[in-house]
Amino acid sequence: MTRGFTRATVLIAALLLGACASAPPREPKAEWRPSLNHNERSAVMIVVHQTEMESAEAALLTLQTRNSTGRVSAHYLIRDDGGLYQLVAESDRAWHAGASRWGGVTDINSASIGIELDNDGVEPFSDAQITALLKLLDDITGRLDIPRHLVVGHGDIAPTRKQDPSGLFPWKRLADAGYGLWPREPRAEPPAGFDGWAALRLVGYDLRDPAAALRAFHRHYLGTEEEQWLPGDASILFDLQQQLMEMPPPPPPPPPSP
Template identity: 45%
Template sequence: MKTLFLSLALLLLGGCAGGLRIDDSHTSVSQSSRVQYVVLHYTSTDLDGSLRVLTRDGVSSHYLIGDHPAKIYRLVDENRRAWHAGESEWQGRTWLNASTLGIELVNEGYRETANGRVYQPFSEEQIDALILLLKDIVQRHSLPPGSIIGHSDIAPQRKVDPGPLFPWKRLADAGLVPWPDVRAVAREQARFALALPTIGWFQQQLARQGYTTPQTGVLDKATRSVIAAFQMKYRQRLYDGQPDAETAALLLVLNGMPH
């Protein structure tokens, strides 16, 4: 009898030791990456401060890119959620930590001076490294055009990074970001100079881009913040938040492109 009990015990233990078994021989074609967007940030501090904040202080990002040298640090595995987006929204999706990858670039952001904010430029090698990383991410996750966005895009009421000196056009030239045709913009700008659209039109076009925008027809502070975020990306010489003919032309041309 003791021998029988011992045999049964060993059999049960053997079954437990075998663990969970899952058959992976069938794969559904109806699937895609959980990553929908890549959000770009600047850190507002130097490399040592950036590493300290992003690894110890309750916020994080998947990647950090140094300035000199432009070393790429992986701080959070892409399969896990990083705490970089905060309260955010884009294209109707909210709280984007769950569906985005965050990339922080070491950059001190801006200094307040008597003449206003003075932003720090990004190094060439840093942007070169960023482009290589973005191309790899876009390819692996099959991300469509328009999937690379700034923190200021998803939180225009409280964030300005990566700021007006971030070279979005370089990313566009690398095939990573949609960019409006300058001739089409000039043509539409001349037309809008004769008759500027209503504030409601601007709000609708900004929402089509993906921004969370009031739909009131009133040029309030929130709407100006969204316009400024858009201008900071596509018209960096002037981002005053005012709805003008050039901004209208940029919106119209961009909204006619795949994104």
């Protein structure tokens, strides 16, 4: 368990430290004398949300203003018809993840791009919306060099608080296009002594509430809300673990600042 958790943490942390972002906007009245001695926020993962509101217009109002539960935002919002809005620059830290954790990273807002989908939480996701999402994922991962397997749901990173996107979200369709982590077919049975909890942690799930972590895992991979182990879970997790362990090691982090 310890080895897998460390590898996931090192992978995301190294990407976060080593990624590069474009220069921020400059004050036009100032004379630009750039220094190399700085760091910038760079996203290394993408978090998918659903708005759980009646319309994209209502979601825009919430994402752009203060509301009864505090200020929230996201980098992008995709309408049901595939229309796309950008609300926050990718180099800036949007407030979409809240208290969350993935692979040992606890400040998800500083490490991610947030994408909201116009969906009330019970309706299917439209083909136009998912097509638009796939185009956006292709653009973002290409420009920002975000690993394609690090596309997760809000419920994955905050299993005790969030359930979005719902079990109707087509994670398999995203996986077929190369985004997210998905079990391969045919799946091999895990060896004797296989530790499902260790594999769940290696994938990235926070195990402080085991039932919530299992529920989030089942929502993502089976479309259910079951909080107990199910037949077939071990073979799914064994394959996901194998995929992660077969990935090349992350690049070393840059040397510490003087």
